[in-house]
Amino acid sequence: MGAYPQFAFMETAIRFDNVTKIFSKVVANKDISFDVKKGEILALLGENGSGKTTLCNLLAGIYLPDAGTIYINDEVASIRSPQDAYRYHIGMVHQHFKLVDIFTAAENVVLGLNPKEFKFDIKAASNKIKEICDKYGFEVDPNKKVYNMSVSEKQTLEIVKVLYRGADILILDEPTAVLTPQESEKLFNVIRNMKADGKSIIIITHKLQEVLSVSDRVAILRKGHYIDTVETASATTQSLTDMMVGQKVDLNIERPKVEHDIxxxxxxxxxxxxxxxxxxxxxxxxxxxxxxxxxxxxxxxxxxxxxxxxxxxxxxxxxxxxxxxxxxxxxxxxxxxxxxxxxxxxxxxxxxxMGLAPSLSITDNMMLKTYNDNAWYNPFVDRKRARNKANRLIKELEIATPSSETPVRRLSGGNVQKVLVGREISAGxxxxxxxxxxxxxxxxxxxxxxxxxxxxxxxxxxxxxxxxxxxxxxxxxxxxxxxxxxxxxxxxxxxxxxxxxxxxxxxxxxxxxxxxxxxxxxxxxxxxxxxxxxxxxxxxxxxxxxxxxxxxxx
Amino acid sequence: MSNTKTREPLLHITRKGATSFLFRSTVRLIAIAFAFLLAFAFLAAVTKMDFATLWNHMVDGSTMAKTSKLAFWKETMLLLLVAIALTPAFKMKFWNIGAQGQILIGALITSTLMHDASSLADPVIIVLSFVLSIIVGGLWAAIPAIFKVRLNANETLFTLMMNYIAVKLVASAIDTWKGKASALAPFTSGRLPAIGTNKYGILIFVVVVLMVGMYLYLKHTKHGYEISVVGESLRTANYAGMNTKWIIIRTVFLSGALCGLCGFFYVAGVDYVISTTTSGSYGFTAIIVSWAATFNPFGMFILAMIMTFMSKGTTNIGNFAENLNQYTAYITVGILLFFLIGCEFFIQYKIVFNQKIQVKFDKFSEKVHNAIPWWFSFWKKVADGVDFAIGKVQAFFSKLLETMKTKLVALFKKKDTGAQISENAQVENVPNVEDKEGSTNE
CATH class of the missing domain: 3.40.50.300 (P-loop containing nucleotide triphosphate hydrolases)
Known part of the structure; x- marks a missing residue:
């Protein structure tokens, strides 16, 4: 820990030791080893599909590691269910909210609590929610129904929900994806308050600016592998991107000047x-x-x-x-x-x-809008032409696929989008x-x-x-x-x-x-x-x- | 990695990625083999016969006399016809479980003509009932489809309920026709003629044509393409500019029409009489035939044969054993269905054991592999052979299709160019036109 002197004396909240998780053939996490200190904000940075969410789901008890050990407070932890996660004081706020629309905020908070540990008492719960809100600077009305809430209110509620359960380690999965810049800033203030209270926070994100403004350290994953942990103070947008992608990337988006037409x-x-x-x-x-x-x-x-x-x-x-x-x-x-x-x-x-039929092949998806263009009396589809088009797009846009007959569902996200955008553009x-x-x-x-x-x-x-x-x-x-x-x-x-x-x-x-x-x-x-x-x-x-x-x- | 203290569960289940045709077929074949084993074990336990005797009786059930051979093909073809009928609807994810009702309605129309229009000549009755059973069966199925596209009514419940209406309609018709007699006498006019000595020749011919036709329809036509897109995602279909409401109604009509046709064959070609149980449980069994064959009509043909073999064979065993009757066939066919549906689990998912067991399993399979390498090379050869054969069959059909296509297009083109000549009256231009169109086709 010599590399990070100011953290050397801080206690470790979580330690990953060679954690591996494999889904059939996809290696989601491979030999991940790093730690999270008590009272720090750690940003988990990586591109889509680099295994950030999987790693956090291991903490939240949704998956079990195939190999390796997770230590919580320096003790071996076996987190086999979300209940277990709460027992270890780990709370995760998922990217897609898990709230019941027709319930009030307070009802959502007490939902699923173990009645042996928590007495079912909405009033007491409301009071406790207010307490938590005052402590960290949230605004939540316990009696408001979820369907009346804005996105940022719903997110706040999710955070309150895990705090109510006594979480000391919070995991936020892409918390700012749905927020405006102002709302994000508000969220960061709350996170800083929680940090001051000694809680550990892991933020999953791929927005570099936010990483730089809120986190203490950044752990970087690439294609399921752990790359490095760096101090935020010594990092820049460019250095983080390079580590994330694994090569030099020009971050400037080109904006060609074009004579505006009619x-x-x-x-x-x-x-x-x-x-x-x-x-x-x-x-x-x-x-x-x-x-x-x-x-x-x-x-x-x-x-x-x-x-x-x-x-x-x-x-x-x-x-x-x-x-x-x-x-x-x-x-x-x-x-x-x-x-x-x-x-x-x-x-x-x-x-x-929308726009693609996932189980059909690339060829079949090519003719989605043109299958009916040949003569009305010809009852057959022209697969030959569609196949030529598919092969041309595969070559031009460098679509990674075994063949033009592969179902679109089997392609990776980027390739799926290339198929879709390519087809739209080829129609002129x-x-x-x-x-x-x-x-x-x-x-x-x-x-x-x-x-x-x-x-x-x-x-x-x-x-x-x-x-x-x-x-x-x-x-x-x-x-x-x-x-x-x-x-x-x-x-x-x-x-x-x-x-x-x-x-x-x-x-x-x-x-x-x-x-x-x-x-x-x-x-x-x-x-x-x-x-x-x-x-x-x-x-x-x-x-x-x-x-x-x-x-x-x- | 070694100091893992985390207690992992013994096994967990994950989704499989792509599977090859060979793998899927192998799993299904193994499932069928297990089904036969279990069925035989059950029969052996009840009848106290040994497996060899049972097997002989079972084979005899489908092949012994000429009549049982004919009956075997009749039942196979009827089951296949219903399975083919259901396929377009199910491929579109329209859960048509009303095949029974659609068959009965087709049968009812045929019966009405055979009973009440007996003064007409036989060929007239046959052609009329053939056409009408198709139309009425289709309309009967189209009712839930229309409610589905208009009001988003649940088609599963709707088609199921329509079955009961059809059953009651048939029951009341029978009551009216039989009058005071104890049972309805078989109809004498409007029976389908035999081809040579084969009573079911027309049925077999029509079903085989439909089998090939349905394969081409689903795989190569615009309609088939529309059906697969609508089945995939209604939103995508709308986005592509398809008239999804019309496609749904049209496809369900087709499905019902073929079911109605099946009803026609039941009455005019097989039973010559109608009852509320005319269609048996084929309407439901056929769903599994269609699914397990992944909507491939040729696969359905094989499955229908296996199912009929099982049911005929069991019935025959029942004839030799005192403590069994013909209903035993329901049990053995049930076992077969159970295995066929159950094996889909192994096709879609795989079981992952925890590390320790996995390591042991790997070592074990390595040992097996080393001990009997010929076994694997044998299977490799079989796999290659099957792949080769499938390739040949596919090549044959695509070639057939290409010829059909060119012929068809050429046929219409002649008409078109003919019209142009008379309009333009410029004969010199005609070759040019043809050249141009010929080149765009390639």
Missing amino acids: PLLEIRDLSIKNDEGAKAIDNVSFYIRGGEILGIAGIAGCGQKELCEAIAGLRKIESGDINHLGKSIIGMKPKDIINEGIAMSFIPEDRLG PNVIVTAYPVRGLDINSSYLIYNILNEQKKKGVGILFVGEDLDVLLGLCDKIMVLCHGKVMGVVHADKTTKEEIGLMMTGSLDLTEVKKNKDFGIAKDSFIEDKPQDIDSEVIIEKFKEEGVKEDE
């Missing part, structure tokens, strides 16, 4: 309802020009998904207009919208739910709507996707990019539109704004449309809606893009 897609006064019948998008106007990437920022559930679905023709529109090159696409069938040259690739949380679209295209991807694959999008931008395609990571939005997009509860908070130029400004807009604290009332928001100067310029033929433009897509296909 507005391709114009959206005017659009309102959409969500599945529950509430307004998901409320009177929104914006437009996308050819050769630009318009980013959409907003916290989860602010209406991005509904907006994408409406553009693709998959969701009914309450009022307003979606106009493609002077032609309204409202009421069109999804198939006709695809023919107009509007491509959508939506990567849902499970990454496979003039507008691409893409939501979370780098969700769950490692850094290299992410940059490959950015490059693909930039290539399209240079060709004059208009791109709508719904993203999660503000750093990426700021680096890649030309303009960023911020949504809050379905309303536009403003459109800002990515090179003239800050993360903080966008964060404020995401929560609705800052509304640029209010600030600059005199400006017409979301209406292009050369709009097609009022008067269509004579010299532009939309059919010709659509065909031009399509031909380019086909040319690639040969």
Whole structure:
């Protein structure tokens, strides 16, 4: 422990000794050995699939290690169930909340407690929750129902839940993935308070800025192997990335300058309802020009998904207009919208739910949108052509797969996304709507996707990019539109704004449309809606893009 | 690593990744072998016969006399027909457990024509009941499908309940027709003719055609492709611009129509009479045939043969033993189904033993491997052989398909170009048109 003098005299809370966990053929953790001190914040850093969550699940009693030992307070621990984990005072806050929606906060906290150890008494529980909140600076109303809570409130509740059970070691799995910058800062303050109280905290994350601002030490995993533990004070974004990826990585996202073209897609006064019948998008106007990437920022559930679905023709529109090159696409069938040259690739949380059929082969997935394009009297699908396309994409995008006949489900996340994005682009679209295209991807694959999008931008395609990571939005997009509860908070130029400004807009604290009332928001100067310029033929433009897509296909 | 004090559980279960066709077939074959062993053990215990005698009786059940051979093929084909009928619906993840009702409705329509329209000529009755049983069976199945796409009604319950309605309809029709007689007399008009001496020739021919047809339909047509996408994910299908509501109704109609066709064969080609138990439990057994063959009609054919062999054989054993009756077949077929469903566990999951046992097991298997290496090389050869044969069969079918495709396209193309000639009246352009279209096809 000589390398870390200031921690040398601190007691060890957890020690991993050659811990290994293998899932059939995937090595999730291999010979991991490091320790966590009492009263420190340790960030566990690694790319998706590097084994961070698995390691923490071993602590939380969800999996058992295949080999190796975990020591808690210098004693061998056998954590065989989540109950066991609580006995060792370990509490984990999972990335996906495990709360009962129709229960109140207090009810959720006492849910599942052993009645022999804790008496069932909601009132006493409420008092204790208030005590915990006061101690660490939380805000939780014990009587509020979970379905009325915002994402950050739910997360706070999850943390209170584990503290209530007396956890001394807290594991937070990607706690800031769903929070705005301001909410994240609030969370970090609470974490620092807990640290001052002598608790050990492990944060799983891949956001480097946060690692640097909150943690004491950083443990880095790569592909299931433990790389090193470094002190945060001596680390930089670049050094951490290099360790995480295992090679030098250029972290700058390219933003090529492209002459902006005519507005391709114009959206005017659009309102959409969500599945529950509430307004998901409320009177929104914006437009996308050819050769630009318009980013959409907003916290989860602010209406991005509904907006994408409406553009693709998959969701009914309450009022307003979606106009493609002077032609309204409202009421069109999804198939006709695809023919107009509007491509959508939506990567849902499970990454496979929409856009791909997981059990079908890459070849079969290639013809998802084109299987019906040959003559109507030909009852057969043209697999040969789809196979050629699949093989071309596999070569061009370096998709790692045994063959073009492998089911998409068997590919790794990055390759699945390459298949999806590649197919959408090969159709020669003039507008691409893409939501979370780098969700769950490692850094290299992410940059490959950015490059693909930039290539399209240079060709004059208009791109709508719904993203999660503000750093990426700021680096890649030309303009960023911020949504809050379905309303536009403003459109800002990515090179003239800050993360903080966008964060404020995401929560609705800052509304640029209010600030600059005199400006017409979301209406292009050369709009097609009022008067269509004579010299532009939309059919010709659509065909031009399509031909380019086909040319690639040969 | 060695100082592990953590007490690991003895074993845990994890999901398997990709499995080869050979592995899956081997597991299923082993399951079938075990099923036969257990069934024989049961029969031996009850009848006090030895295994050899039992086996002889069992084989005799399907092959002894000409009549039992015919009956074997009849039952195999009927079971296969229902399994084929259910396949498109199940592949689309539409849980159609109403095959029984759809069969009965097809049978009822056929019976009505044979009973009430006996004044018509036989061929007229046959063609009419053939067409009508298909249409009515399809419509009967389409009702739950329509409720499913309109109101998202649960199709499992709906199709099941439709069975009871069909049973009661048949019961009331029988009551009306038989009047005061004790049982309904077999219908005399509208019977399917025999091909040569084979009473079930038409049935066998139609089912074999449907078997190949269903294979091509699911594997190579646009409809088949739509079915697999809808079965995978409704959202993806919508996103791809498919008319999912229509696809669901169309596919379930097809499924019901083939079930209705089965009802037609039961009445017009096999029994010449209808009862509420006409379809037996085939509607449910066929589900397992379809699943266990992973929706491959050729696999279903093999499974249907094995099942019929088991049930016929057991019935025959029952004839020789005093303390058994024909219902014993239900027990042995039940055992077979149990093993077939149970073996899916070993296909999808694997059991992981803890480290110590695993090490011992590895050592043991190494010893076995060293002791009898020929055994493994033998299996390797068998595996290669099977792979080769499958490749040949697949190549044959894809070649067949290609020829069919080109023929079909060429047929329509002639019509199209013909129309163009008359419209344009420019004969010189025609070869160009053909060239262009020919090249786009390749």
